[in-house]
Amino acid sequence: DFQMTQSPSSLSASVGDRVTITCRASQGISNFVAWYQQKPGESPKLLIYGASSLQSGVPSRFSGSGSGTDFSLTISSLQPEDVATYYCQRYNGAPLTFGQGTRLDI
Amino acid sequence: EVQLVESGGELVLPGGSLRLSCAASGFTFNTNAINWVRQAPGKGLEWVSAISGFGSSTYYADSVKGRFTVSRDNSRNTVFLQMDSLRVEDTAVYYCATVASTRYTLYYFDHWGRGTLVTVSS
Numbered sequence: 576d577f578q579m580t581q582s583p584s585s586l587s588a589s590v591g592d593r594v595t596i597t598c599r600a601s602q603g604i605s606n607f608v609a610w611y612q613q614k615p616g617e618s619p620k621l622l623i624y625g626a627s628s629l630q631s632g633v634p635s636r637f638s639g640s641g642s643g644t645d646f647s648l649t650i651s652s653l654q655p656e657d658v659a660t661y662y663c664q665r666y667n668g669a670p671l672t673f674g675q676g677t678r679l680d681i
Numbered sequence: 682e683v684q685l686v687e688s689g690g691e692l693v694l695p696g697g698s699l700r701l702s703c704a705a706s707g708f709t710f711n712t713n714a715i716n717w718v719r720q721a722p723g724k725g726l727e728w729v730s731a732i733s734g735f736g737s738s739t740y741y742a743d744s745v746k747g748r749f750t751v752s753r754d755n756s757r758n759t760v761f762l763q764m765d766s767l768r769v770e771d772t773a774v775y776y777c778a779t780v781a782s783t784r785y786t787l788y789y790f791d792h793w794g795r796g797t798l799v800t801v802s803s
Contacts (some may be wrong), residue, residue, distance in 0.1 A: 582723060609789035609790075611726075611790075613726075617792075618793040618794065618795055619718075619726065619776075619793055620793075621781070621789065621790060621791050624781065624789045630791070651683060662725065662726055664726075666787060666788050666789045667733075667736060668787060669740045669787055670728055670740075670742050670743070671716070671728040671731075671787055672728065673725060673726040673727065673728065674725075676725040676726070677724050
């Protein structure tokens with residue numbers, strides 16, 4: 576079965592910190608990776624697609640990188656409103672697969 | 682503005698059935714595939730099903746294959762998820778989401794509804 580292994584599962588950081596979350600695919604998937612942010616009680620929100628393209632309206636402190644099997648989401652300067660759970664997703668075929676999520680606290 | 686509104690979630694007994702609806706507005710409905718994603722209480726996201734813009738292609742996660750059926754009525758801008766033989770482990774918030782391309786059914790999601798809660802319990 577295809578897997579997206581996300582790490583860490585939880586993370587605590589301070590305002591202004593640079594934060595990186597990683598996702599490893601069990602097979603090569605080119606750049607077919609998206610990242611979502613889900614705040615408590617809300618629906619997920621698209622941040623990054625194509626591994627590194629920033630969705631319109633998303634602050635530029637968010638960035639994505641990677642190709643093949645290893646991907647990362649970076650927040651360059653953590654803000655209080657970034658408290659959320661973050662998920663990676665691969666989308667190059669069925670079944671669409673999400674990572675287990677990374678809970679980010681301040 | 683794109684809007685997706687799920688409805689139909691409720692408490693149901695194991696083995697029971699439920700039909701969820703996803704009403705859409707703000708875009709040309711029949712050009713976009715719609716997917717269902719669920720989230721069990723306190724857990725992560727799990728993709729459930731997908732249907733193409735005209736309904737000719739459908740896809741299912743192994744965990745629901747043979748029990749769930751996705752369909753759409755483009756005259757009513759609505760997608761349905763018929764859920765049969767429900768199990769306790771199907772308990773979750775069910776979201777519908779649009780794919781960010783008119784070319785693909787399986788893709789990333791640019792708009793999500795608020796979700797509807799399905800509870801399977803005796």
